[in-house]
Amino acid sequence: MLIEHQHPSNKSIMVSVLGAPNVGKSSFVNNLMGFDLSVVTNKPQTTRNKFHCVINIDHTEIILVDTPGVHVNKKEINKRMNEQAKEGVQGTDINLLLIDLSKEIFKQFTEFKDIMKTDLNRTWVVFTKTDKVEDFEKLPLDEVVEKAKTLLPSIEKFFSISSKTGDNIHLITGALCDEAQSGPHLYTDGAVSNKSERFFVAEYIREQAFSILKEELPYEIAVTVEEFMDNRKKGFSKGAAERTIKPSIASMISASILVNRASQRAIVVGSKGSVIKEIGTRARKKIESMVGGQVHLNLHVKVSPNWFKNNFVLEELGLPRATDSSRVWRKK
Ligand SMILES: Nc1nc2c(ncn2[C@@H]2O[C@H](COP(=O)(O)OP(=O)(O)OP(=O)(O)O)[C@@H](O)[C@H]2O)c(=O)[nH]1
């Protein structure tokens, strides 16, 4: 979507945000955006799809591509999540490789290279979670980066940030603005993503389910939105003489949490519906702040055995087959 009549000073840059699961990619994206668009939990593999997050600073558009954390796993859904990350680098001007300072550092570079197979285009290393490491300035990060360049020669420079405190994030924003090329913006003013509100509704429900549920259960759930009756515009109506504003009418959303087994359904529902109620209440607040109005959220739990191996379900969840996908699909 190219927009006509753009300002002559307009610039744009597309940047992927890559790294292992849980290193803080989505937290970093949210910090730059200034609000919680992307889902964040303390569990690895929270993000499952790649998507654009758009920021405008003066006349510069920065398109951040949040991606799932790359990891070794032979399951079909995990292969497809890795593929999303690999696709996330296509067409980007800069790739940000996030490395968690609170974990073993060099291993993260080797594992990243092993999974991505090839080197990237231009790469900037972003060491994250500086707030978790005492005296991180004393770490020999220059040496680490020099060694990492033997694996990934595309590395140009590095930053050390904390998304929790916001430390040094402005240095990356400034550097990206400097790299942006003159040209039209890809998104109209006000657009924040290439994904729909429906996508984020499902994400915000899954985020709460991920946070509340324990052990393996978060990895065996998915969320689909069956109905999104957007009633925001119905709050406005034209009176005989002038436009009057009625009290806002709630938007109606019906969504399902898919689980693998019937026993999991009982856990997600909880005693007297307590768990699903908690997931729904927390998610609704975030959905309401996104849509800017009241929302009625109708949540169900559906048993969908092996949904994470089912091509139809995975495609519906925005995870098309990967180059190393298995060939045989279970029918829906
Ligand atoms: N202390 C601290 N915690 C952080 C920081 N950045 C992220 N976290 C925490 O790290 C955890 C993972 O953060 P995410 O942003 O979801 O990480 P991610 O890389 O997007 O993870 P996946 O989507 O699973 O690949 C969450 O509990 C965050 O609150 C940071 O700078 N400091």
Ligand SMILES: [Mg+2]
């Ligand atoms: Mg994430």
